[in-house]
Amino acid sequence: MSEIQMALDALNRKGFNAVYAANAEQAKNIVLSLIGENESVGVGGSVTLDQIGLLDALADSGRAVYSTKLAARRGGDKDEMRRLGMTADVYLSSTNALTLEGDLINIDGTGNRVAGMIYGPKKVIIVAGRNKLTKNPHTAIARIKKQACPPNAQRLGLSTPCAAQGVCADCDSPQRMCNVVVRIQWPPHGKEYHVVLVDGDFGY
Numbered sequence: 001m002s003e004i005q006m007a008l009d010a011l012n013r014k015g016f017n018a019v020y021a022a023n024a025e026q027a028k029n030i031v032l033s034l035i036g037e038n039e040s041v042g043v044g045g046s047v048t049l050d051q052i053g054l055l056d057a058l059a060d061s062g063r064a065v066y067s068t069k070l071a072a073r074r075g076g077d078k079d080e081m082r083r084l085g086m087t088a089d090v091y092l093s094s095t096n097a098l099t100l101e102g103d104l105i106n107i108d109g110t111g112n113r114v115a116g117m118i119y120g121p122k123k124v125i126i127v128a129g130r131n132k133l134t135k136n137p138h139t140a141i142a143r144i145k146k147q148a149c150p151p152n153a154q155r156l157g158l159s160t161p162c163a164a165q166g167v168c169a170d171c172d173s174p175q176r177m178c179n180v181v182v183r184i185q186w187p188p189h190g191k192e193y194h195v196v197l198v199d200g201d202f203g204y
């Protein structure tokens with residue numbers, strides 16, 4: 001059985017609604033079909049969502065979209081976007097890692113992204129490329145520290161050792177991005193929880 005199928009089976013066994021997408025276009029269309037025309041959308045910081053064209057597609061659809069990335073691009077206050085995202089109908093994010101046991105593992109600096117994945121919006125949609133798959137929570141943390149944090153810190157222009165040297169030094173930098181570590185094992189109560197697993201490499 002492929003790792004993608006193993007992860008999908010584990011997620012669905014636990015009550016997530018997990019589906020396969022063959023490519024970025026299919027993933028985008030699946031996500032758009034899951035969001036009502038009048039539903040507002042909070043968005044966690046994500047390279048994946050941008051790469052598959054979801055941010056612009058959502059914004060152009062006329063839905064209210066609360067995204068710091070869109071705010072930077074189209075105007076708007078980032079803190080206000082984070083706050084409004086917590087009260088949206090839908091929360092859309094990627095995940096730093098997805099285990100073959102069906103766990104979502106994330107490390108966050110500000111905390112709004114992982115908060116939106118757990119509480120607030122009643123519907124959560126996660127989009128993840130196959131490159132986010134990893135065996136278990138331990139390998140997930142190692143993966144995030146090695147493959148996600150350094151390029152993310154560089155992308156965000158942070159003054160951290162991982163940005164400068166490309167490896168984690170478990171720093172005490174004021175701009176440290178590893179402040180909150182969250183393992184979502186099962187869907188939180190009262191949520192409709194979707195995971196779209198894309199057969200391609202997206203994000204870090």
Ligand code: SF4
Nearest residue numbers: 162168169171177178
């Ligand atoms: S602890 Fe510091 S150096 Fe390590 S990944 Fe996080 S921000 Fe980078």
